[in-house]
Amino acid sequence: MSNKKHIKMTVNGEEQEFLAEPRELLIHTLRERLNITGPHIGCETSHCGACTVTLNGKSVKSCTVFVAQADGADITTIEGLGNPDSLHVLQESFKEHHGLQCGFCTPGMITRASKLLEENPNPTEEDVRFGMAGNICRCTGYQNIVKSILAAASEMNAAKEAAE
Amino acid sequence: MNKELTREERADALGGMGCKRKRVEDARFTQGKGNYVDDIKLPGMLQGDFVRSPYAHAKIVSIDASAALALDGVVAVLTAEDLAPLGLHWMPTLAGDKQMVLADGKVLFQGQEVAFVVAKDRYIAADAVELVEVEYEELPVLTDPFAAMESDVVLREDLLGEGGSLPDGAHGPRKHHNHIFTWEVGEKDATEQVLQEADVVAEEMVYYHRTHPCPLETCGCVASMDKVNGKLTLHGTFQAPHAIRTVVSLISGIEEHNIRVISPDIGGGFGNKVGAYPGYVCSVVASIVTGVPVKWVEDRMENLMTTAFARDYWMKGKISATKEGKITGLWCHTTADHGGFDACADPTKFPAGFMNICTGSYDIPTAYLAVDGVYTNKAPGGVSYRCSFRVTEAAYFIERMIEILAIELNMDAAELRRINFIKKEQFPYQSALGWEYDSGDYHTAWDKALKAVDYDGLRAEQAQRVEDYKAGKTRKLMGIGLTHFTEIVGAGPVKNCDILGLGMFDSCEIRIHPTGSAIARLGTISQGQGHATTFAQILATEIGLPADSITIEEGDTDTAPYGLGTYGSRSTPVAGAATAMAGRKIRAKAQMIAAYLLEVHDDDVEFDVDRFVVKGAPEKFKTMKEIAFAAYNQAIPGIEPGLEAVSYYDPPNMTYPFGAYVCVMDIDVDTGVTEIRRFYALDDCGTRINPMIIEGQVHGGLTEALAVALGQEIAYDDMGNVKTGTLMDFFLPTAWEVPNYETDHTVTPSPHHPIGAKGVGESPHVGGVPCFSNAVNDAFRAFGLRHTHMPHDHWRIWKTANGLGLHG
Numbered sequence: 001m002s003n004k005k006h007i008k009m010t011v012n013g014e015e016q017e018f019l020a021e022p023r024e025l026l027i028h029t030l031r032e033r034l035n036i037t038g039p040h041i042g043c044e045t046s047h048c049g050a051c052t053v054t055l056n057g058k059s060v061k062s063c064t065v066f067v068a069q070a071d072g073a074d075i076t077t078i079e080g081l082g083n084p085d086s087l088h089v090l091q092e093s094f095k096e097h098h099g100l101q102c103g104f105c106t107p108g109m110i111t112r113a114s115k116l117l118e119e120n121p122n123p124t125e126e127d128v129r130f131g132m133a134g135n136i137c138r139c140t141g142y143q144n145i146v147k148s149i150l151a152a153a154s155e156m157n158a159a160k161e162a163a164e
Numbered sequence: 165m166n167k168e169l170t171r172e173e174r175a176d177a178l179g180g181m182g183c184k185r186k187r188v189e190d191a192r193f194t195q196g197k198g199n200y201v202d203d204i205k206l207p208g209m210l211q212g213d214f215v216r217s218p219y220a221h222a223k224i225v226s227i228d229a230s231a232a233l234a235l236d237g238v239v240a241v242l243t244a245e246d247l248a249p250l251g252l253h254w255m256p257t258l259a260g261d262k263q264m265v266l267a268d269g270k271v272l273f274q275g276q277e278v279a280f281v282v283a284k285d286r287y288i289a290a291d292a293v294e295l296v297e298v299e300y301e302e303l304p305v306l307t308d309p310f311a312a313m314e315s316d317v318v319l320r321e322d323l324l325g326e327g328g329s330l331p332d333g334a335h336g337p338r339k340h341h342n343h344i345f346t347w348e349v350g351e352k353d354a355t356e357q358v359l360q361e362a363d364v365v366a367e368e369m370v371y372y373h374r375t376h377p378c379p380l381e382t383c384g385c386v387a388s389m390d391k392v393n394g395k396l397t398l399h400g401t402f403q404a405p406h407a408i409r410t411v412v413s414l415i416s417g418i419e420e421h422n423i424r425v426i427s428p429d430i431g432g433g434f435g436n437k438v439g440a441y442p443g444y445v446c447s448v449v450a451s452i453v454t455g456v457p458v459k460w461v462e463d464r465m466e467n468l469m470t471t472a473f474a475r476d477y478w479m480k481g482k483i484s485a486t487k488e489g490k491i492t493g494l495w496c497h498t499t500a501d502h503g504g505f506d507a508c509a510d511p512t513k514f515p516a517g518f519m520n521i522c523t524g525s526y527d528i529p530t531a532y533l534a535v536d537g538v539y540t541n542k543a544p545g546g547v548s549y550r551c552s553f554r555v556t557e558a559a560y561f562i563e564r565m566i567e568i569l570a571i572e573l574n575m576d577a578a579e580l581r582r583i584n585f586i587k588k589e590q591f592p593y594q595s596a597l598g599w600e601y602d603s604g605d606y607h608t609a610w611d612k613a614l615k616a617v618d619y620d621g622l623r624a625e626q627a628q629r630v631e632d633y634k635a636g637k638t639r640k641l642m643g644i645g646l647t648h649f650t651e652i653v654g655a656g657p658v659k660n661c662d663i664l665g666l667g668m669f670d671s672c673e674i675r676i677h678p679t680g681s682a683i684a685r686l687g688t689i690s691q692g693q694g695h696a697t698t699f700a701q702i703l704a705t706e707i708g709l710p711a712d713s714i715t716i717e718e719g720d721t722d723t724a725p726y727g728l729g730t731y732g733s734r735s736t737p738v739a740g741a742a743t744a745m746a747g748r749k750i751r752a753k754a755q756m757i758a759a760y761l762l763e764v765h766d767d768d769v770e771f772d773v774d775r776f777v778v779k780g781a782p783e784k785f786k787t788m789k790e791i792a793f794a795a796y797n798q799a800i801p802g803i804e805p806g807l808e809a810v811s812y813y814d815p816p817n818m819t820y821p822f823g824a825y826v827c828v829m830d831i832d833v834d835t836g837v838t839e840i841r842r843f844y845a846l847d848d849c850g851t852r853i854n855p856m857i858i859e860g861q862v863h864g865g866l867t868e869a870l871a872v873a874l875g876q877e878i879a880y881d882d883m884g885n886v887k888t889g890t891l892m893d894f895f896l897p898t899a900w901e902v903p904n905y906e907t908d909h910t911v912t913p914s915p916h917h918p919i920g921a922k923g924v925g926e927s928p929h930v931g932g933v934p935c936f937s938n939a940v941n942d943a944f945r946a947f948g949l950r951h952t953h954m955p956h957d958h959w960r961i962w963k964t965a966n967g968l969g970l971h972g
Contacts (some may be wrong), residue, residue: 037203056760095191100193101694129902134898135899142863144971
């Protein structure tokens with residue numbers, strides 16, 4: 001019963017090519033096929049956002065995307081945002097402002113926040129709360145997550161100004 | 165370079181207790197490098213998945229797995245018949261009952277485990293689940309505990325004696341075939357007499373609905389039986405890894421030294437991950453049968469429907485007072501819905517947990533509590549969702565009863581609390597229901613809270629709002645939610661606290677390395693609390709080595725000392741105490757080494773932040789770093805080499821954190837929509853180890869409280885179908901629904917804890933739920949409302965407003 005499809009995608013800058021059943025979910029492709037375990041599975045119904053990745057420039061819940069839909073896509077996960085020698089501003093900011101506890105939502109949360117700040121580099125607190133409403137956290141009550149994102153926005157803007 | 169540091173600078177350099185140390189856990193979590201159970205991948209690993217019952221009560225007529233077994237990639241399908249020869253088709257619960265691992269002839273709740281499919285991957289396993297044919301014969305369904313206690317329908321035939329008799333259960337005599345236990349505390353007759361003679365008695369049924377802890381990561385495990393060496397390794401989302409090892413050993417017959425349980429990073433627990441679930445047993449059996457590792461991770465629907473509900477207490481209360489408002493007595497009868505099996509996670513001697521903390525923060529001279537546990541066709545569980553055992557139920561009950569009494573007395577609810585608080589000088593305080601409260605200063609906390617929010621100003625604003633509403637100027641009412649809660653955490657003294665016979669002490673083992681760094685291992689396990697950060701802070705202060713030089717490790721039963729795990733806010737009260745005590749043992753040996761090196765008597769040196777100094781001659785000293793090295797390279801007469809210590813701490817008492825909360829809420833009468841304008845939370849958790857982490861815990865606990873009070877529930881229809889099995893129906897607040905909280909504190913150390921700490925993780929949940937609920941109820945007080953049940957979602961609030969005639 002081989003109905004496997006030839007899939008090509010770019011994940012965190014690396015080209016990937018493989019055969020997969022079209023029904024395979026992107027989150028399983030990432031976690032089990034490619035061993036990219038930063039994105040997590042929290043609900044499998046698009047509600048919690050623990051599996052959030054950036055797909056072709058948009059925040060996407062990878063638990064409800066078939067791998068066939070992601071054929072040819074350019075995907076970024078938490079692993080592609082920064083590395084130990086050069087963390088993303090948001091990664092630093094979440095540490096600095098205690099924006100995480102158990103850490104399970106954090107990769108999806110930071111990945112989503114990185115996109116949000118691209119879309120809106122000067123968000124208000126309300127913008128952040130609305131823009132992050134697709135990502136659930138059970139530990140922090142969001143107060144320090146919002147603080148982390150607003151602080152990261154200021155820092156990124158300051159860095160941009162300094163560079164100009 | 166050579167500048168002498170001051171004492172304060174040396175203390176600051178340690179990063180010890182009281183500082184806002186950044187978390188050491190965060191580097192891996194922010195980079196997606198956590199290691200959670202579903203991240204574990206072992207060679208040849210198979211995937212397990214359950215066939216579950218669609219019915220809440222049914223006979224199993226037949227199970228046909230042939231089509232599933234014929235599917236390519238399916239390795240095995242286990243049923244109760246396969247487990248029975250091993251005696252593993254049933255397992256003991258934490259509450260002294262037993263529970264089916266796989267359906268043995270019948271099912272008792274929707275979603276119950278019927279068969280376990282083992283396949284090459286999760287897709288094949290899911291396909292195979294669909295192919296297992298199970299024939300059911302429906303039986304009458306009981307979802308109401310009061311009806312269950314009257315019904316002829318027997319849920320648990322396995323518990324009947326000869327001729328249908330009712331042998332005693334784990335907690336004494338049973339009154340009916342669907343009855344589990346009666347637990348009584350306090351003085352029944354005396355309380356009833358006080359009620360009879362009282363000026364005023366307020367009476368109410370307070371229902372605390374069924375809900376679920378719902379951590380973002382569901383429960384799961386990877387079982388790996390190494391048949392060559394006879395060793396079983398079980399990775400899993402366990403809040404109590406050592407207890408799990410003991411349970412696995414007892415039920416499997418594998419000797420405990422051949423079992424290694426590992427809790428990797430855990431994506432939140434909140435009580436969901438305390439129990440032992442059929443998935444663990446089936447994975448172990450499947451690994452033994454197949455000889456390869458087997459993973460089982462539940463999906464969200466399975467999590468909400470089957471593993472560990474919380475609450476579901478019907479609390480009938482009576483509270484009496486003089487006409488001046490002095491409380492004279494409290495009476496409570498609780499009907500506890502435990503579902504199909506009694507799998508509550510409570511200490512053995514407390515079948516209703518610490519529900520007898522329900523006298524709360526008040527000096528109530530006479531009280532009586534009775535709890536009846538009842539079987540129904542709902543999922544088993546009864547865990548403590550972000551609280552110590554049934555403490556949230558108790559706090560909700562008393563804080564609602566106080567509000568209702570205030571209505572009855574026509575008194576201000578803040579004043580009623582104030583005149584009934586246990587006074588500072590009454591501690592240690594012996595409560596009417598048997599607890600000895602260790603310390604408290606309720607009046608100071610209360611006054612600080614009321615002043616911070618300008619309580620009188622709020623009441624004036626609220627009165628004006630009522631006028632405006634009546635004049636047709638607004639459709640929004642204003643509620644002021646008050647709560648003063650007292651928790652009981654840190655279970656607990658071995659003399660009265662055990663789970664499955666295991667005393668509820670905890671432990672810490674420390675090894676100091678020659679270069680002055682250290683590793684400490686504990687019997688607890690962090691699930692987001694930041695133990696690796698805070699326990700290192702305790703040690704830094706105790707042993708004078710920098711927190712950054714101390715690794716904290718938990719969760720591996722092969723390396724960590726035995727302990728009962730993390731739940732019920734017990735980590736700091738119990739394992740934190742063990743950590744301090746083990747640190748003091750290190751210090752005692754270090755003192756002898758220092759004295760030897762300084763060539764003085766042991767008594768002539770004293771500890772000073774990060775060193776031992778010669779008394780009266782502070783320029784003569786040996787730093788802890790120097791002492792550590794000496795412990796490994798000096799032959800010191802009478803002292804063994806090395807610098808290690810272990811402490812098993814049996815707490816002499818529980819700890820009693822408390823807090824004063826105020827919530828200001830606007831409610832739209834026409835839509836039922838609530839808006840939290842302000843939430844002020846004052847917590848007194850005794851000595852504060854890391855204020856940053858405490859605040860984070862408070863924000864999180866309050867948000868879980870908001871969820872429970874304002875919408876979250878596990879609801880069933882009359883057929884026993886779960887109506888809230890996905891995150892579409894089960895309310896988890898997002899950043900959009902959650903306010904910013906104001907945090908505050910007072911510090912009343914615990915007198916019996918080595919560092920005076922009481923624990924904080926669960927306080928905001930325990931105090932938050934009644935505070936949100938009181939705000940909703942208070943908004944309608946001026947219109948004649950006494951009490952309305954949670955969860956206060958928009959629809960229920962609209963119905964309340966409608967019932968009060970507020971829609972014209």
